[in-house]
Amino acid sequence: MHVNSSDREIARSKASMTCTVLVVDDDPACRDEYCDALENLGYTAKSAASAPDALQQIVESPDIGIVITDLEMPTMDGMSLLSEISQRFSPNRPIVTLVLTGHSSLQVATKAMQAQASDLLSKPVSAEQLADALRRASAHYFATAYRFQITTLTTRIDPPASRDRASNQGSRPTEEDLQAFTSMLLKFQHNKYKFFDPAVLMGPSWEILLDITDATLRGEAVPASSASASTHVPLSTALRHINNLVEAGLVRRWTDPNDKRRKLLKLEPHTAIAMQRYLETAWKLQPQIG
Structure with missing residues (x-):
C-alpha cells in the first residue's frame, strides 16, 4: 500500500487532532501493513493480534478512539468484537469502528452496521480508500467526543441530584x-x-x-x-x-x-x-x- 505525498500533506495538517487507531487482525503481515499506512497518514497506530487482545487494550488505553478490525479471526471473530465494543464501551466513551473484509456482501454490511460499525472496507484497500475512511471516522469520533463532553458539562452544571431536587421542590438554577x-x-x-x-x-x-x-x-x-x-x-x-x-x-x-x-x-x-x-x-x- 503506497501513500502519496498529497495524503502525507493532509496527514500533517490532521496529525494534531487524531486519536489512536487500533488495528485488529490475526495476520501479522496485514497488521504491519495497515499500521505503516496509518503512521504514514499521520495517525498514531496500535495493533492487536486477536479480539480479546483488542478488548484488553481498549480497557487499558482510553486514547484508542478508532478500531479497524478484520472479520475472519479465530476464537472470537470481528463481528463479536464489534458487538462487545458497542455494548461495553460505546455508551461510556467515544469510539468508532471500521470493518475490513475480503468477503463483502449485503449480509455482512448489514450485520456490521447493526453492530454500529461506521464503515466497511473491502480488501484489498487502497491508500486513498483508507485515508477517506479515516477522515470520516475521525470526524465521527470528534463529533461523538464533543457530545460526550457536552453531556458531562451539563451534568456538572446541573447534576442529577440537583435536577431531582428541582423537580421535587420546584427550585430553579442558581x-x-x-x-x-x-x-x-x-x-x-x-x-x-x-x-x-x-x-x-x-x-x-x-x-x-x-x-x-x-x-x-x-x-x-x-x-x-x-x-x-x-x-x-x-x-x-x-x-x-x-x-x-x-x-x-x-x-x-x-x-x-x-x-x-x-x-x-x-x-x-x-x-x-x-x-x-x-x-x-x-x-x-x-x-x-x-
Whole structure:
C-alpha cells in the first residue's frame, strides 16, 4: 500500500487532532501493513493480534478512539468484537469502528452496521480508500467526543441530584449555574469564528452547516430541502444561505443522479477538516468552564 505525498500533506495538517487507531487482525503481515499506512497518514497506530487482545487494550488505553478490525479471526471473530465494543464501551466513551473484509456482501454490511460499525472496507484497500475512511471516522469520533463532553458539562452544571431536587421542590438554577452555562455558550460561539468567516455564518447559515456536517459524519449527502428545514426561517431565506455557503466554497452542491429535481449537499473536504478542528477545540473548552 503506497501513500502519496498529497495524503502525507493532509496527514500533517490532521496529525494534531487524531486519536489512536487500533488495528485488529490475526495476520501479522496485514497488521504491519495497515499500521505503516496509518503512521504514514499521520495517525498514531496500535495493533492487536486477536479480539480479546483488542478488548484488553481498549480497557487499558482510553486514547484508542478508532478500531479497524478484520472479520475472519479465530476464537472470537470481528463481528463479536464489534458487538462487545458497542455494548461495553460505546455508551461510556467515544469510539468508532471500521470493518475490513475480503468477503463483502449485503449480509455482512448489514450485520456490521447493526453492530454500529461506521464503515466497511473491502480488501484489498487502497491508500486513498483508507485515508477517506479515516477522515470520516475521525470526524465521527470528534463529533461523538464533543457530545460526550457536552453531556458531562451539563451534568456538572446541573447534576442529577440537583435536577431531582428541582423537580421535587420546584427550585430553579442558581445564578452561578446560569453564569457557567452562559460562559460555555459564549465560548462555543466565539470558538467557531477561529475557523470560519463570521460574515459567512450569519443568520441560519451555522444551523445549516451543522446539519450538513451531521450528514457528512454519517458519510451521507443531505438534500437541500432537508437542510433548509433544519432552520426556522422561510424556505427562500434558507436557500439563500445555502447559496452563500456554496459560493464561499464551504459546501458542495450537485444534482441527485436518481432524482434530477433534487439538489444534494455535502461539506467540502477542507470544511470537514475545519469542522473537526472546531469540534476538537470546543471539546477542550469544557475543563476551562466553571
